Amino acid sequence: MLKSLFSFCRFLLFWIVFAWITRAVFELYFQEKFAGSSAYDIFQTFVYGLRMDMSAAGYIALIPLLVFGVNWFTKYHIKPVWLRVYVYFMLFLICLITILNFNIFREWGTKVNFRVFANAANSPTEAVASTGSSPIGISLAIGAVLFTIGIVLSHFIIDYNFRKPKAPVWAKSLLFLLLFGINFVIVRSGIQLVPISQSTVYFSERPILNQGALNTEWNLLQNTFESLKTQSNPYLFMPPEEATKLVDSMYAVQKDTTVHILNTDRPNIVIIQLESFTADVIESLGGEKGDAPNFEDFIKEGVLFDSVYAASDRTDKGIIAILSAFPSQASRTMIVDNTKQERLPAISDVLVEKRYRTSYFYGGDANFMNFKAYLLSHNIDGMVDKFSFAEKEMNSKWGAHDDIVLKRNVKYLGKQQQPFFSYIQTLSNHEPFEVPMKPQFPGEDLPNKFRSTAYYTDLSLKEYFDEAKKQPWYANTLFILVADHGHRLPLDRAEPYEPRKYHIPFLFFGGAIKPEYRGTHVKKLGNQVDLAATLLAQMDIPHKEFKWSKNLLNPYSKPFAFFDWDNGMGFMLPNQAVSYDNAGARVNFVKNPKAPQAQTDEALLLGKAFLQQVFTEYMKF
Numbered sequence: 211m212l213k214s215l216f217s218f219c220r221f222l223l224f225w226i227v228f229a230w231i232t233r234a235v236f237e238l239y240f241q242e243k244f245a246g247s248s249a250y251d252i253f254q255t256f257v258y259g260l261r262m263d264m265s266a267a268g269y270i271a272l273i274p275l276l277v278f279g280v281n282w283f284t285k286y287h288i289k290p291v292w293l294r295v296y297v298y299f300m301l302f303l304i305c306l307i308t309i310l311n312f313n314i315f316r317e318w319g320t321k322v323n324f325r326v327f328a329n330a331a332n333s334p335t336e337a338v339a340s341t342g343s344s345p346i347g348i349s350l351a352i353g354a355v356l357f358t359i360g361i362v363l364s365h366f367i368i369d370y371n372f373r374k375p376k377a378p379v380w381a382k383s384l385l386f387l388l389l390f391g392i393n394f395v396i397v398r399s400g401i402q403l404v405p406i407s408q409s410t411v412y413f414s415e416r417p418i419l420n421q422g423a424l425n426t427e428w429n430l431l432q433n434t435f436e437s438l439k440t441q442s443n444p445y446l447f448m449p450p451e452e453a454t455k456l457v458d459s460m461y462a463v464q465k466d467t468t469v470h471i472l473n474t475d476r477p478n479i480v481i482i483q484l485e486s487f488t489a490d491v492i493e494s495l496g497g498e499k500g501d502a503p504n505f506e507d508f509i510k511e512g513v514l515f516d517s518v519y520a521a522s523d524r525t526d527k528g529i530i531a532i533l534s535a536f537p538s539q540a541s542r543t544m545i546v547d548n549t550k551q552e553r554l555p556a557i558s559d560v561l562v563e564k565r566y567r568t569s570y571f572y573g574g575d576a577n578f579m580n581f582k583a584y585l586l587s588h589n590i591d592g593m594v595d596k597f598s599f600a601e602k603e604m605n606s607k608w609g610a611h612d613d614i615v616l617k618r619n620v621k622y623l624g625k626q627q628q629p630f631f632s633y634i635q636t637l638s639n640h641e642p643f644e645v646p647m648k649p650q651f652p653g654e655d656l657p658n659k660f661r662s663t664a665y666y667t668d669l670s671l672k673e674y675f676d677e678a679k680k681q682p683w684y685a686n687t688l689f690i691l692v693a694d695h696g697h698r699l700p701l702d703r704a705e706p707y708e709p710r711k712y713h714i715p716f717l718f719f720g721g722a723i724k725p726e727y728r729g730t731h732v733k734k735l736g737n738q739v740d741l742a743a744t745l746l747a748q749m750d751i752p753h754k755e756f757k758w759s760k761n762l763l764n765p766y767s768k769p770f771a772f773f774d775w776d777n778g779m780g781f782m783l784p785n786q787a788v789s790y791d792n793a794g795a796r797v798n799f800v801k802n803p804k805a806p807q808a809q810t811d812e813a814l815l816l817g818k819a820f821l822q823q824v825f826t827e828y829m830k831f
Contacts, residue, residue, distance in 0.1 A: 225267035319706035412794035512719035528694030556588035573610035781817025
């Protein structure tokens with residue numbers, strides 16, 4: 211009897227030890243992110259992470275416990291070899307998740323979660339293409355070493371030669387209930403009312419240390435469960451009426467007016483959604499010089515909104531923010547749910563009512579993340595994607611590179627009846643960061659590859675506009691250049707909770723701009739979602755259905771910006787910016803620590819209210 215208890219303890223101990231090993235590998239792999247942490251800080255990631263490691267071990271032990279129960283109380287004899295197979299399988303699974311997490315954490319700044327697998331299920335080809343910049347060889351080698359260590363270590367710790375306890379049924383029943391009870395407490399990490407959560411292991415003001423303490427597999431399991439269970443609002447910070455009042459106050463204006471920068475109220479409209487075009491590649495936005503030199507010339511001819519931030523960190527959230535003016539919902543992505551996305555308003559819906567012809571251009575697969583269904587649901591007629599191009603034009607792992615797509619668009623628009631609306635989605639500035647020309651920035655390091663793809667897209671835009679300016683429709687056309695989201699590259703230092711990662715270009719450009727406004731910079735703090743109200747106000751079209759959008763050219767609209775990531779959000783005011791990690795239930799970024807506490811509290815309160823209301827409305831669709 212006691213041997214069975216000891217065998218169970220040894221089984222749990224093995225998985226705890228292996229969790230320590232994978233944590234150490236994670237922290238070594240991202241040692242540059244842990245730079246500045248003391249040995250004691252690193253030690254604490256293991257101490258605070260222990261409860262979650264034990265809980266993860268408890269989950270792994272559930273199936274063996276049930277098998278033991280069958281073995282003990284029935285005539286069936288389960289051979290010990292099954293436990294070896296189970297352990298090897300779980301080791302393989304954990305090693306796979308560990309190396310997958312390397313790429314996810316490097317790109318997203320958060321540990322692997324359910325959204326990774328949802329994206330892969332929706333668009334497996336694109337998911338594979340996205341791994342092109344990942345060090346696959348190193349990751350596989352690390353995984354193989356971890357798997358080997360796990361197998362060898364298991365033979366020293368785990369008792370693979372278990373036997374049925376020789377005891378009366380009542381004694382075996384008591385032992386089984388004892389083991390199951392112990393495991394239940396371990397899974398919950400105690401007998402307290404509330405079970406363990408991510409916030410249990412958070413201990414530091416440095417987010418990277420908290421990420422180190424998180425057990426990757428436990429976090430993935432919990433995130434998957436939350437994503438699949440009956441829908442409820444995980445962001446309830448205050449009474450609903452208080453949240454409603456605060457959000458309404460953000461959009462209240464003394465006067466509904468606008469500065470008219472266009473020479474017509476019915477321009478042709480071309481929105482160019484720029485893949486991963488962070489402000490860090492735009493010199494005028496504080497970025498590097500030379501990464502996108504032609505964009506500087508576009509700025510001189512257009513109206514630059516220089517304080518605009520992306521809704522979130524992925525394209526599926528960016529396109530909804532741009533076209534439907536609906537903010538990101540952090541842990542959800544609305545575009546894949548047809549029941550919900552079909553009920554969204556969209557700029558294209560409004561323009562079709564005004565007799566606009568509509569089209570969409572993308573060099574990749576329009577089915578990616580349900581884009582095609584979303585666009586067709588919102589009156590996009592002309593659909594041009596990778597299947598519209600000749601085989602020789604498919605020169606990217608994603609499909610056709612930007613210059614090919616943009617050249618096709620110019621020809622297409624020349625044949626369209628005016629006014630027209632066209633939505634162009636670029637793709638070249640995306641993993642694996644390859645260009646169909648000699649790279650402007652040599653080398654195989656990711657920052658230079660990113661600079662080269664940004665430079666290539668910038669050059670493709672110049673060629674596009676040079677050709678467009680020769681067309682008779684150009685004089686009556688407004689081009690809107692806006693990124694789908696920011697990126698950690700090329701500077702490789704923007705964490706998911708830092709506003710700079712979400713800072714993006716937002717430019718009105720083209721013949722429809724009044725000469726006196728060309729070269730203007732609008733400094734009002736805003737979001738991608740503000741595109742709809744800003745554009746439609748220029749056209750004297752009501753835009754009440756876009757309730758989350760404010761007119762950046764209305765002198766009376768209030769300056770603020772909101773962004774979020776998988777389970778956190780940031781809110782920006784002119785004098786303060788705050789980020790909040792919902793998993794750890796704590797503030798993890800304050801832009802101006804010396805600002806009065808009242809300003810920090812205000813930004814946090816407004817951000818919480820905003821996220822709560824966004825998710826509440828998302829649930830109503």
